[in-house]
C-alpha cells in the first residue's frame with residue numbers, strides 16, 4: 091500500500107463474513123468481502139437481487155445484528171479503528187457521524203407518524219446534544235434545501251412527500267452529521283428516470299463539496315457508468331470481481347460481470363421485463379453451492395470443466411487493480 | 425420489495441412471543457398509519473361521537489364550575505330542609521336540584537362527587553397509560569431477561585382479582601383519594617403494559633428503527649421518539665376505553681364503602697348514602713346514578729367513535 095493511498099483511505103474492509111441463521115443451518119449472505127475506500131471515491135456494489143448487497147451494507151454500518159444477521163469474521167475499519175470490535179455504545183458514536191447510510195426503501199425508513207423534519211432533527215441531535223430545538227430545526231431546514239426539498243416540507247409526514255422527495259430527505263438524513271463515508275442502498279431504483287438523474291447529480295455535488303467516500307449499491311449499470319469509480323460485483327454473497335469502472339466495462343474478467351453487462355437493457359429492449367433475464371438460470375442463493383464455483387451452472391465459459399465443480403475460484407489479481415474469481419478469467423469476452 | 429418482506433417475516437419468526445399478548449392489530453396497526461388531523465376529521469363526521477363529546481363536556485363543566493360558582497356556605501348541613509325535591513321541576517324546595525339527606529343542595533353534592541370520580545378516573549388512566557406503556561415497551565425493546573422480568577411482574581400484578589386486592593389495600597391504608605388511585609392503577613398498568621409490549625415487539629424491527637440506529641440514535645431516543653409515537657394512537661384509544669371503566673370501578677368501590685370516605689365524596693358514595701332514604705325520596709339516587717351513567721356512556725361512546733376514526 092502506497093503512502094499516498096494510506097493517507098486518503100477512509101475505510102477498509104477485510105474478509106467480512108455475514109450469516110443469517112435459518113432452519114437448515116447458517117446462511118452465508120456475505121462470504122469474505124474485502125476492499126478499501128478512499129476519500130472522495132465512489133465504490134459501486136452490483137449484483138442480482140439476493141446476492142447480499144443490503145446485508146453487506148448493513149454489516150458495514152455495524153448493524154448486522156440489528157437486522158437479524160451475524161458477523162462471523164472480518165473487520166470494518168475507519169481511521170484504524172475496527173468498528174465491529176467496538177462496544178455498542180462506541181459503535182453508535184460512529185454511526186451517522188463517520189459512516190452513514192441511506193436505506194433501500196425511503197417509504198419504510200421514515201416513521202409514518204412522525205414529521206420528516208422532526209426525524210431529521212432527531213438525527214442532528216443524536217450527535218449534537220448541545221443543539222437546541224431551534225438550532226436543530228434551522229439545520230434541518232438547511233439540510234432539506236441542500237438536497238432540493240423545499241424547507242417548508244419539514245412539517246410534513248412521510249406519506250405527504252413523493253418518492254423522489256423522500257429519497258432526497260433520506261439523503262439529508264445520511265449527510266446530516268457530515269459523515270466521511272456514505273452508504274446508499276439502491277438510492278434510485280424506485281424512481282423514474284428524470285428523478286434518477288437529479289438524485290445522481292445531487293450525489294455528485296455532495297461528494298464534490300464534502301469529499302466523503304460513497305458506497306452505492308445498485309443493480310443498474312447506468313448508475314455505475316454515471317457515478318462510480320470502482321465496482322465490486324457480488325454473486326451469491328461472494329465478491330466475483332473488483333475493478334475500476336473502465337476495466338469493468340471494457341475488459342471484464344468474470345463471466346458473471348460479462349453476462350450482467352450483456353443483459354443491460356438497451357434502448358430498443360422492451361421495458362417491464364426483468365433486466366437480467368438474459369442470464370440463463372436462476373441466481374444461486376447464498377450457501378446454496380457447497381463446493382466449486384457458485385456461478386458454474388449459469389456460466390457460459392465453464393463448459394462443464396471439472397475444476398469449476400470442485401474448486402471454488404479464489405479472488406486473484408488479474409490485471410492492474412483488477413481482481414477476479416474465475417479459473418478461466420482469460421477466456422472472458424466482454 | 426421482496427427483500428423487505430423477507431425481513432418482516434424473518435423478524436416475526438425471530439421474535440419470541442413467550443406470553444400470549446394483546447394483539448396490537450385492530451387499533452395499533454391501523455392507528456399508526458393515519459395522522460392526527462385526519463383522525464379528528466373522521467371523528468367529527470360521526471354524529472354519535474360528537475353528541476357524546478358534547479354531553480361529556482357539559483358534565484365536565486357542571487362538575488368543575490358548580491362548586492366554584494356556588495356561594496360559600498351553600499353546602500352546609502341544613503336538617504330542616506332534608507330530601508326536598510328539585511324546585512326546578514316544582515318540587516317545593518329552595519334548591520334547583522333538590523337537597524340530599526343532610527339538607528345540602530344536591531346539585532352541589534353531586535357536582536363535587538362527579539369531580540372526585542373524574543379526577544380519580546383521569547389520574548388512573550394517565551398513570552397507567554404512562555407507567556404501563558413504558559414498562560411494557562422497555563421490556564420488549566431490551567428483550568431477554570428484562571422482558572421476562574417485566575412479564576413476571578405483570579403476571580404477579582394480574583394474579584390478584586382487582587376488587588379483592590382493592591379491598592385489602594383500602595382496609596390497610598384507609599380510603600384516601602390517593603389510595604384509590606393507587607389501587608385502581610394496578611390492573612391498568614398490566615393492560616397498558618401488554619399493549620406497549622406487543623406494539624414494541626412488532627415495531628422494534630421496523631425499518632425506521634433500523635434507520636434510526638444507522639444515524640446513531642440511542643435506545644432511549646428510539647423508545648421515547650419513534651416507539652412512543654408509533655404507540656400513541658393505540659394507547660389513546662385504549663385510554664378512552666379504560667376511562668369509563670375506571671370511573672365505574674371507583675364508584676363501585678366507594679359504594680361498598682371501600683373507596684372515597686366522608687367528608688370527601690364521590691358519586692358511588694352519594695348513591696350509597698342516599699339509598700337509605702329511597703322510600704322517602706328517590707330523586708337523589710336517581711340524579712346521582714343518572715349522572716354517573718351518562719358520564720360512563722358518553723365516555724364509552726367517545727371511545728368507540730375515536731377507535732373507529734383511528735381505523736378509517
Ligand SMILES: Nc1ncnc2c1ncn2[C@@H]1O[C@H](COP(=O)(O)OP(=O)(O)OP(=O)(O)O)[C@@H](O)[C@H]1O
Pocket residue numbers: 110111112117119137138139140141142143144145146157158159194309375376425427430431434435
Ligand atoms: N433477515 C433475514 N433472514 C434470513 N435471510 C435473509 C434475511 N435478509 C436477507 N436474507 C437472505 O440473504 C440473502 C441476501 O439478501 P440481501 O437483502 O442482502 O440481498 P440484496 O442483494 O440486497 O437483494 P436486493 O437487490 O433484492 O435488495 C438473500 O438470499 C436473502 O434471502
Ligand SMILES: [Mg+2]
Pocket residue numbers: 143144145194275427
Ligand atoms: Mg437490497
